[in-house]
Amino acid sequence: MNKTESVVVVKDLKKYFPLKISWLEALRKKEKPTVKAVDGISFDIKSNEALGLVGESGSGKTTVGRSTIRLIEPTNGSIKIHNQDIMRLKGENLRKARKNFQIIFQDPMASLNPYMSIGKSVMHPLEIHNIGSSFKERKEMVLELFNKVNLKPSSEFFNRFPRQLSGGQRQRVVIARAIITNPKFMVSDEATAMLDVSVRSQVLKLMLQLKDEYKLAFLFITHDLASAKYICERISVMYLGKIVEIASTRELFEHPLHPYTKILMGAIPIPDPTIKRNKIMPKGEIPSPTDMPTGCRFRTRCPYAKKECEDMDMKLIDMGNNHLSACPFIK
Amino acid sequence: MLSEKIGKNIKQLVGDSSGIMFLVGLFLLIIFVIMAVFAPYLAPYSPIKPTGAPLLHPQASHLMGTDNLGYDVFSRVIFGSRMAFSIAAIATVVAAAIGIPTGLIVGYIGGKLDSVITMIMDSVYTFPGLILAIAIAAMLGQGLINISLSIAVVYIPTYYRVIRSQVVTIKSELYVEGARAIGAKSPTILSKYVLPNVLPSTIVVLSMNIADAIMTEAGLSFLGLGIAPPTPDWGYDLSKGQQFILQNDWWLVVFPGLAIILIVLGFSMFSEGLNEYLNPNIGEKR
Numbered sequence: 001m002n003k004t005e006s007v008v009v010v011k012d013l014k015k016y017f018p019l020k021i022s023w024l025e026a027l028r029k030k031e032k033p034t035v036k037a038v039d040g041i042s043f044d045i046k047s048n049e050a051l052g053l054v055g056e057s058g059s060g061k062t063t064v065g066r067s068t069i070r071l072i073e074p075t076n077g078s079i080k081i082h083n084q085d086i087m088r089l090k091g092e093n094l095r096k097a098r099k100n101f102q103i104i105f106q107d108p109m110a111s112l113n114p115y116m117s118i119g120k121s122v123m124h125p126l127e128i129h130n131i132g133s134s135f136k137e138r139k140e141m142v143l144e145l146f147n148k149v150n151l152k153p154s155s156e157f158f159n160r161f162p163r164q165l166s167g168g169q170r171q172r173v174v175i176a177r178a179i180i181t182n183p184k185f186m187v188s189d190e191a192t193a194m195l196d197v198s199v200r201s202q203v204l205k206l207m208l209q210l211k212d213e214y215k216l217a218f219l220f221i222t223h224d225l226a227s228a229k230y231i232c233e234r235i236s237v238m239y240l241g242k243i244v245e246i247a248s249t250r251e252l253f254e255h256p257l258h259p260y261t262k263i264l265m266g267a268i269p270i271p272d273p274t275i276k277r278n279k280i281m282p283k284g285e286i287p288s289p290t291d292m293p294t295g296c297r298f299r300t301r302c303p304y305a306k307k308e309c310e311d312m313d314m315k316l317i318d319m320g321n322n323h324l325s326a327c328p329f330i331k
Numbered sequence: 332m333l334s335e336k337i338g339k340n341i342k343q344l345v346g347d348s349s350g351i352m353f354l355v356g357l358f359l360l361i362i363f364v365i366m367a368v369f370a371p372y373l374a375p376y377s378p379i380k381p382t383g384a385p386l387l388h389p390q391a392s393h394l395m396g397t398d399n400l401g402y403d404v405f406s407r408v409i410f411g412s413r414m415a416f417s418i419a420a421i422a423t424v425v426a427a428a429i430g431i432p433t434g435l436i437v438g439y440i441g442g443k444l445d446s447v448i449t450m451i452m453d454s455v456y457t458f459p460g461l462i463l464a465i466a467i468a469a470m471l472g473q474g475l476i477n478i479s480l481s482i483a484v485v486y487i488p489t490y491y492r493v494i495r496s497q498v499v500t501i502k503s504e505l506y507v508e509g510a511r512a513i514g515a516k517s518p519t520i521l522s523k524y525v526l527p528n529v530l531p532s533t534i535v536v537l538s539m540n541i542a543d544a545i546m547t548e549a550g551l552s553f554l555g556l557g558i559a560p561p562t563p564d565w566g567y568d569l570s571k572g573q574q575f576i577l578q579n580d581w582w583l584v585v586f587p588g589l590a591i592i593l594i595v596l597g598f599s600m601f602s603e604g605l606n607e608y609l610n611p612n613i614g615e616k617r
């Protein structure tokens with residue numbers, strides 16, 4: 001793979017959250033206990049390519065999205081976006097670089113300032129990054145974008161407040177605010193999960209359209225395989241802080257290799273018959289990230305688990321066709 | 332705050348009709364504002380000159396009687412509203428001007444600074460307000476500005492606490508993270524994203540604070556730590572009047588006392604109503 005084409009290159013990204021403990025405990029324990037929310041993952045995304053990141057809730061997807069654009073500080077890793085070493089950036093430089101990478105959050109209700117008109121909200125990134133020379137010019141840019149994301153009539157929407165909008169309209173505002181600085185990289189963290197089913201597909205379509213138009217490198221986080229299939233060229237599957245499988249969308253759906261992926265896709269029978277068939281989930285609870293299983297983290301729920309799984313590391317192995325899987329036993 | 336308790340109790344009395352409570356409060360306040368603004372036109376006599384025989388009962392020429400020096404009580408009650416408003420206004424503005432930015436910045440920055448400042452503010456807050464004001468007033472001496480400052484010190488922690496607790500909640504809101512994601516600077520985030528969202532509760536505190544400041548001022552004047560006589564002041568008149576209560580000269584305490592009670596009630600009802608309107612759940616949060 002030609003690395004220079006990739007807009008986003010993330011290597012060995014880790015985020016450990018410190019666990020709150022009393023100072024007495026802190027004195028006794030040498031190593032401070034942590035939640036290993038993201039534990040060494042790597043991926044790259046090209047221009048006009050969407051990479052899916054799927055997995056159950058609690059697997060660390062949000063933490064990946066936020067760490068990659070340094071909304072939270074990664075514990076370790078190297079991040080390159082648009083040939084810029086993001087981990088090296090400090091203060092003012094990081095702030096300025098933010099126009100190149102943006103995020104769409106899950107909850108459109110909460111991601112807009114209730115006391116700021118949506119026109120001003122979308123215009124604010126332009127002011128921050130000195131794009132456009134006058135209020136009038138900036139307003140023109142916002143109105144044009146409002147038309148593009150289907151907030152019409154745009155001049156009427158400009159002065160509205162978030163509370164006057166539906167969930168779908170709000171998410172269009174958030175998308176407009178994220179795209180207005182013409183970023184190279186976009187993270188979408190379950191952007192449609194909280195929307196009504198009726199508007200979900202329209203917003204997905206909008207994101208796909210913008211990805212093409214702006215040639216975005218797109219990190220599409222979701223727990224819904226169907227929407228990942230719709231949006232993404234490639235999909236990575238995440239489990240408890242690790243990527244367990246990564247392949248082109250077509251390859252992944254036709255030949256899922258990792259047992260976890262297979263279960264997510266409903267490709268193999270659920271071992272526990274009490275779990276309903278349509279609720280496609282592996283048996284048992286997802287283990288606590290503070291008390292991770294040794295070896296393969298999925299082995300406690302894996303129908304194929306064997307002795308060797310207890311002390312293998314979860315390295316991704318190339319199975320051909322750019323198809324990587326962390327399970328060496330299924331090829 | 333005392334006025335908050337008063338407001339809450341009235342609200343329990345009136346039940347669902349907090350709109351009426353707000354209107355009654357507003358009505359009382361308007362009367363007092365008119366009194367203060369048009370005092371020279373409303374008062375029949377000068378408040379600082381003897382205008383009749385001493386200790387006259389309330390009668391047509393002296394609606395609220397006269398005091399032991401022959402001053403007209405009605406005129407003094409009317410002019411007294413000016414003193415109450417000026418001191419309350421200065422004290423409130425000073426307290427807000429210090430308490431609000433401190434709460435905003437410290438709450439946003441958090442960490443050790445937050446723990447230290449909050450500890451200091453909390454210790455001032457838990458100290459009985461009037462006693463603290465007395466101590467400071469005794470140090471600073473009499474006069475409008477000194478009294479206002481002593482009262483302001485008492486109420487800085489009130490602003491600080493309300494603002495800080497709101498900021499701590501709001502700074503973890505997604506729209507603040509969103510502002511950081513688009514590259515906004517911290518001062519911009521504070522002024523455009525955090526401040527507008529804490530302001531509604533600030534307005535309520537402001538209005539309750541004025542009522543408390545008026546009571547504290549009356550208390551200081553009552554104890555002789557307030558404004559130098561003969562400047563008309565309800566607290567001072569009240570303390571002077573109580574010397575004559577045993578000889579049944581009731582009008583000397585009743586009218587200044589009534590003025591204090593009504594203005595405090597007015598502000599309490601007004602702010603409690605405002606509270607309901609602006610922020611239905613701020614009461615429980617604090």
Ligand SMILES: Nc1ncnc2c1ncn2[C@@H]1O[C@H](COP(=O)(O)OP(=O)(O)O)[C@@H](O)[C@H]1O
Binds near residue numbers: 058062064289
């Ligand atoms: N700020 C935080 N402090 C401590 N633990 C956190 C924090 N954020 C997330 N976690 C933990 O990290 C793990 C992954 O969370 P998250 O990234 O939100 O997963 P997902 O988005 O896939 O549901 C969870 O166990 C969660 O409890």
Ligand SMILES: [Mg+2]
Binds near residue numbers: 061062063190
């Ligand atoms: Mg999440």
